[in-house]
Amino acid sequence: MKIYKIKKNTWTLATGAGILLIVLINSCAESRKVADKTGVQLWSENCRRCHNPPASNTFSHEQWVMIGMHMQTRAQLTDKERDKIIAFLQQ
Known part of the structure; x- marks a missing residue:
């Protein structure tokens, strides 16, 4: 046994x-x-999933950082994903 x-x-x-x-x-x-994935790919897959995102020139570099931090929580993004999206938007 x-x-x-x-x-x-x-x-x-x-x-x-x-x-x-x-x-x-x-x-x-x-x-x-x-x-x-690039920032544009991540932006397209994540941000556009819930809303029509504004044009990249709508906000300043600093505002995009704050928006990115806020949306990271809502979209459940990693730091790396958030940084790639913000870099794309700040171009």
């Missing part, structure tokens, strides 16, 4: 570790996809 429990626990642990590994690899692949 003890051997059966040990084998079952080992199998369960190995299966759990395998699933965790798959999830981690998948999230790394998604992170690479986001890292490869």
Whole structure:
């Protein structure tokens, strides 16, 4: 009976570790996809999802930084994504 429990626990642990590994690899692949995107791509995918964004010359550089920080929370963007979008808008 003890051997059966040990084998079952080992199998369960190995299966759990395998699933965790798959999830981690998948999230790394998604992170690479986001890292490869430009500011204009991120702007188009995220900002336009909820509203018609204003023209880039509507706000000053400093205002875009504040808007970016606010919208980062609402759109659940990473710091890197926010920075790329702001850099695009400040051009």
